[in-house]
Amino acid sequence: MSDVRIQWLRTAATSLRTALTAAALTLLLGFGAASVLSAPQPPAAQVDLSAEDEPTSRLMERHQCSTTGFEPGVIPATAIIRDQAGRTRLVSFEQGWAVFNDERPGELVAVCLGRPRAGGR
Template identity: 50%
Template sequence: MQDVPAPSRWFRAAVHSVRTATTVAALTLLVGFGAISVITPPPPSAPSQQIGMSSGPLDDLMQRNRCSYTGFDRTVIPSTAIVRRPDGATELVSFDRGWAVFTGQADGELVAVCLGPEAAAGVLR
């Protein structure tokens, strides 16, 4: 049998350097991705999620009054609005009151604007 020569000193140093560089790069990426996840703010949530009433009474109120969180076309003027009072209660108010809340002239938070309930078939307004 033939003796296999031991790896040279430079070869061992090269392997050690590559292994160390790989470890340092992996740790740097790990720390970098962790920092990005801490720095990046979460995406904005829908208004229904912000007020914590995405189902139940608010959905029913919005459906009955044909409401929208984002508004309507410029040619459409809403008749009512849903606002959240400072005490946390949510209520259906006139569009003028909703506008006052939106512009900061009244306390509360504008949740949605509404067209009002649909007129019953055959009933004139």
């Protein structure tokens, strides 16, 4: 075989090997990205509030409170906060929101719908 033909075969083989390597790496990255994108995502972060004592638990029951919030579009009427002395108090939702946003001292314990109305309405 002539030197030109051998050189051409080497160039073709090198080009083919380079193209196959690039294609394999592209597929590998594509499959990796697809698996990351299709993996189940954790739910949106929920604030895990805490109610530790019996009086707070009764207060939460009376005022239909939740430590994880309500469905989208449901706006709580009140909130339970724990002040710096460790006492829990029922406050307006606006005051609870200010505590949650660190605009007021304390800790948000729960958000509440308020007392059920007489007659179940």
